[in-house]
Amino acid sequence: MxxxxxxxxxxGLYFGLxxxxxxxxxxxxxxxxxxxxxxxxxxxxxxxxxxxxxxxADPVTASEILGAFNHWDDIAVHFKGETMRSxxxxxxxxxxxxxxxxxxxxxxxxxxxxxxxxxxxxxPSKQTRVFPQ
Numbered sequence: 291m292x293x294x295x296x297x298x299x300x301x302g303l304y305f306g307l308x309x310x311x312x313x314x315x316x317x318x319x320x321x322x323x324x325x326x327x328x329x330x331x332x333x334x335x336x337x338x339x340x341x342x343x344x345x346x347a348d349p350v351t352a353s354e355i356l357g358a359f360n361h362w363d364d365i366a367v368h369f370k371g372e373t374m375r376s377x378x379x380x381x382x383x384x385x386x387x388x389x390x391x392x393x394x395x396x397x398x399x400x401x402x403x404x405x406x407x408x409x410x411x412x413x414p415s416k417q418t419r420v421f422p423q
Contacts, residue, residue, distance in 0.1 A: 291316045298322025298405055300334060300386070303393035308347055310400050319404045320397070329387040338380030351396045358392065359384045 293309060295302045298320045306318040324330075336344070336359075344352040359382035367374045397405055 293318050295320045298324075298394075298407070300389055300393060303390070303397050303405075304348075304351075306403060307351060307393065307396055307400060310403060311348060314402075317402045317404075318400075319406065322405065322407045325407060329390055331386045333383050333385050334389050335381055335383040338382070341382060351392070354392050354396070355384065355389065356382070358388055 293316055295306055295318070302320050306320050309316060310318055341352065341356060361382040363380055364375050364377040365379055394405065397403055
């Protein structure tokens with residue numbers, strides 16, 4: 291099966307990786323409208339529960355992501371000059387660009403996958419560039 295995913299952000303790239311793990315015979319293409327390694331936004335936060343699910347689904351990539359994350363366990367709420375802390379929640383965060391770089395590298399190492407970008411509001415057939423270049 292040939293699968294095309296529109297959007298090379300974290301969700302599109304991880305979808306492609308997970309689909310390839312489940313069905314190695316499929317050809318996966320991810321199309322992204324931005325230039326290679328461009329990113330928007332500040333960061334990505336996952337709960338410990340989410341990370342444990344990613345570790346089950348894709349241990350190799352999840353391990354690399356976990357190695358780059360910052361982890362914290364408590365939440366502080368500041369309200370009217372008072373601070374209330376609550377622990378035991380477990381979260382980890384990573385810069386969006388770093389997460390994308392990890393996923394892009396994993397995607398490029400996966401056989402029968404293609405990450406392509408189109409520029410200047412042109413459809414892929416008019417001006418397509420394959421990552422990495």
